[in-house]
Amino acid sequence: MKIRLDRTMCDGFGMCAKHAPSYFSLDDWGYASLVGTGEVPEADQPAVLRALLDCPVHAIIDVAGGPIVVPTSAPIPDEAPEPHPETDANEAEWGFVR
Ligand code: SF4
Numbered sequence: 001m002k003i004r005l006d007r008t009m010c011d012g013f014g015m016c017a018k019h020a021p022s023y024f025s026l027d028d029w030g031y032a033s034l035v036g037t038g039e040v041p042e043a044d045q046p047a048v049l050r051a052l053l054d055c056p057v058h059a060i061i062d063v064a065g066g067p068i069v070v071p072t073s074a075p076i077p078d079e080a081p082e083p084h085p086e087t088d089a090n091e092a093e094w095g096f097v098r
Pocket of ligand 1: 005009012013014015016017024030031032054055056058059060
């Protein structure tokens with residue numbers, strides 16, 4: 001995988017540096033720069049792919065142009081499910097009035 005970063009599109013959301021900090025650095029204003037040549041070894045591809053997919057302005061481009069294959073073996077962080085809000089039991093507590 002080889003990536004390129006179009007800095008003219010970057011809006012400084014910082015998702016890339018969060019997911020793949022060894023490939024993206026942020027300047028003082030939060031805009032990203034590519035670290036290195038853009039070559040991504042297979043071991044790092046899940047994190048870089050996550051950065052590519054999460055960039056809201058599509059500033060990260062896979063220049064190899066191959067199909068994007070989302071690895072199914074990539075670990076998914078544990079997230080506790082949102083608690084289902086009760087309605088009857090906690091209406092008084094939350095101050096709802098029907
Ligand atoms: S995720 Fe995209 S917009 Fe955000 S800093 Fe990285 S390249 Fe820029």
